[in-house]
Amino acid sequence: MDASTQVVIDTNFRSALKRMQQAGRVSTYAHEADTEFQIAATMKKLDGGPGLLFPRVKGHAMPVFGNMLSCKENCEAAFGVDYRGIRQFVARALGNPVPPVVVGKAPVHENVHREFDLGKILPILRHTDGDSGRFITAGIVIVKDPETGVYNASYHRLQLIGPQRTAIKLDFGRHLRAAYERAQKLGKPLPIAVCIGTDLAVHYTAATMGAQMPESADELAIAGGLRGEPIPVVKGLTQDLHYPAETEIVLEGVLLPNQTVREGPFGEFVGYLSPEGDAPIFEVTALAHRNDPVYFAINGVGRETIMLRKYVMEASLLKALQAATPIVKDVEMTAGGLHRFHAVISVKKTNTQQEGLQRNAILAAFGTLKDLDLVIAVDDDIDIQNPNDVEYALAMRMEASRDLFIIPGARTHEYVRKSNNGIRAKVGIDATVPFEERARFERAPFRDVQVDAGSFTKQVTGLDWLK
Numbered sequence: 187m188d189a190s191t192q193v194v195i196d197t198n199f200r201s202a203l204k205r206m207q208q209a210g211r212v213s214t215y216a217h218e219a220d221t222e223f224q225i226a227a228t229m230k231k232l233d234g235g236p237g238l239l240f241p242r243v244k245g246h247a248m249p250v251f252g253n254m255l256s257c258k259e260n261c262e263a264a265f266g267v268d269y270r271g272i273r274q275f276v277a278r279a280l281g282n283p284v285p286p287v288v289v290g291k292a293p294v295h296e297n298v299h300r301e302f303d304l305g306k307i308l309p310i311l312r313h314t315d316g317d318s319g320r321f322i323t324a325g326i327v328i329v330k331d332p333e334t335g336v337y338n339a340s341y342h343r344l345q346l347i348g349p350q351r352t353a354i355k356l357d358f359g360r361h362l363r364a365a366y367e368r369a370q371k372l373g374k375p376l377p378i379a380v381c382i383g384t385d386l387a388v389h390y391t392a393a394t395m396g397a398q399m400p401e402s403a404d405e406l407a408i409a410g411g412l413r414g415e416p417i418p419v420v421k422g423l424t425q426d427l428h429y430p431a432e433t434e435i436v437l438e439g440v441l442l443p444n445q446t447v448r449e450g451p452f453g454e455f456v457g458y459l460s461p462e463g464d465a466p467i468f469e470v471t472a473l474a475h476r477n478d479p480v481y482f483a484i485n486g487v488g489r490e491t492i493m494l495r496k497y498v499m500e501a502s503l504l505k506a507l508q509a510a511t512p513i514v515k516d517v518e519m520t521a522g523g524l525h526r527f528h529a530v531i532s533v534k535k536t537n538t539q540q541e542g543l544q545r546n547a548i549l550a551a552f553g554t555l556k557d558l559d560l561v562i563a564v565d566d567d568i569d570i571q572n573p574n575d576v577e578y579a580l581a582m583r584m585e586a587s588r589d590l591f592i593i594p595g596a597r598t599h600e601y602v603r604k605s606n607n608g609i610r611a612k613v614g615i616d617a618t619v620p621f622e623e624r625a626r627f628e629r630a631p632f633r634d635v636q637v638d639a640g641s642f643t644k645q646v647t648g649l650d651w652l653k
Contacts (some may be wrong), residue, residue: 228240417423
């Protein structure tokens with residue numbers, strides 16, 4: 187049994203912030219900051235660096251925290267383990283759900299508002315010049331399916347449209363949309379809670395998609411599996427559902443069944459503005475928050491949006507591929523593919539009977555994650571985290587007429603503009619060498635020598651003849 191199956195990890199939002207601060211992964215903005223473009227633009231300019239804290243925000247009492255999980259170093263600091271450890275905890279969660287525990291009192295209920303103006307209490311950001319308004323971007327929507335009672339957690343952007351109303355973007359094929367459509371058929375509003383700054387296990391569970399997160403999976407229990415113990419949840423103040431008790435800010439309310447409003451455009455993770463469209467209305471019935479709350483914000487066009495899904499998608503993909511094709515050793519969702527559209531699979535063939543399984547793995551990858559459009563299989567001597575090494579495999583071990591194959595007319599993400607409304611060809615590349623030819627493709631070996639930090643200096647000696 188893997189050690190991660192027995193470890194309890196503190197994934198509380200404030201614990202994660204403290205670990206990041208101790209690791210030197212938080213930078214504090216020294217001046218007053220403006221929610222109108224400035225904070226989002228600063229987050230974008232410093233994207234991929236330490237988390238950014240804006241303690242003084244114009245017109246608001248709450249500080250803003252951004253770029254929290256925008257790079258590997260931040261993620262590792264937030265969890266207190268390396269990236270492989272994060273993936274192990276995610277993989278554990280997928281197979282070992284731990285149901286939440288209900289608590290009577292919750293930090294998130296320390297301050298309760300029933301009559302309020304969202305735009306005045308929360309420092310909701312306006313991100314880009316092309317956006318249609320101010321958007322809540324880091325909210326995780328908790329919903330209990332009106333028919334099955336199963337809990338789902340998912341990211342959805344919310345556009346501010348009134349003192350106690352927002353529009354909510356519901357993509358097709360998502361579990362929240364399915365729950366909403368069931369409520370519509372019943373002619374009833376759908377109760378939801380939007381958690382802003384909640385348990386990291388919930389953040390990562392909400393980012394999971396594909397075959398490893400079916401609609402029947404209770405995602406609060408999956409989050410408990412990641413944490414290694416039950417997530418404390420509290421009953422809503424105005425809605426009949428439970429949500430994480432240690433959330434910084436929560437919005438309770440309902441999705442109205444028969445009203446829509448125009449929502450968008452908004453800068454999305456693909457780098458483009460998503461188009462304007464009809465969206466349901468979220469009517470907020472209560473706003474609650476902890477003492478001294480932190481408002482968490484994510485840039486739509488930023489590395490955090492894609493980094494949030496990197497480890498959960500890798501864990502999901504690796505679990506599915508190893509079950510189907512045992513020669514698979516590891517996977518990498520690449521940065522250039524937005525940790526979503528491109529993957530590299532590391533395989534190790536041990537006999538000639540395993541030849542061809544690398545291509546089976548490529549096909550299985552497309553079936554596991556629908557948004558994957560390019561999958562490359564390489565041998566286990568290639569460092570899949572090193573783009574140069576992967577490109578070396580393409581240069582030296584791939585012959586296009588034999589090793590590149592295309593699957594036409596497959597489904598991808600509808601935001602891919604080169605697609606035809608989400609229909610696009612998939613590309614598989616077999617950059618592995620035949621098992622019987624491994625020796626011919628071995629790279630020149632060097633001796634393993636020890637070179638410590640003091641082995642070289644910048645002072646040049648022994649080249650006196652250059653003078």
